[in-house]
Amino acid sequence: MPEPIRLPPQPDRCELCRRPVPLTRHHLIPKALHNKPYVQKQFAKSERITATLWVCRACHNQIHKLFSEKELALTYNSREVLLSDERLQTFVQWLAIKPPGFMPRH
Numbered sequence: 001m002p003e004p005i006r007l008p009p010q011p012d013r014c015e016l017c018r019r020p021v022p023l024t025r026h027h028l029i030p031k032a033l034h035n036k037p038y039v040q041k042q043f044a045k046s047e048r049i050t051a052t053l054w055v056c057r058a059c060h061n062q063i064h065k066l067f068s069e070k071e072l073a074l075t076y077n078s079r080e081v082l083l084s085d086e087r088l089q090t091f092v093q094w095l096a097i098k099p100p101g102f103m104p105r106h
Helices: 037-042 045-050 057-066 069-074 079-084 086-096
Strands: 023-027 052-056
Touching: 023 057, 037 045, 037 069, 052 057, 057 086, 079 086
Parallel strands: none
Antiparallel strands: 023 052
């Protein structure tokens, strides 16, 4: 029997801004694209399912504001690559010093 696919455990802080706030799961390879041939060729099923980040709602919103689902799947599919984008990096640095209850208006 195959080993069950396990998702990474939820940390106590956002994996981008590091604030201790309620978290959401960001799928680094968007679920809507899991059945696309170009995604299936590049990523194994287990990778498509487990490639996630735990992020706060503000960081999650900003990710989806900046990148299309296709860009997320094919280019911005890791924490390191997401943070290499200057626009997201600037936002995360700005948000990191805000209090836990702060939610930016988009």
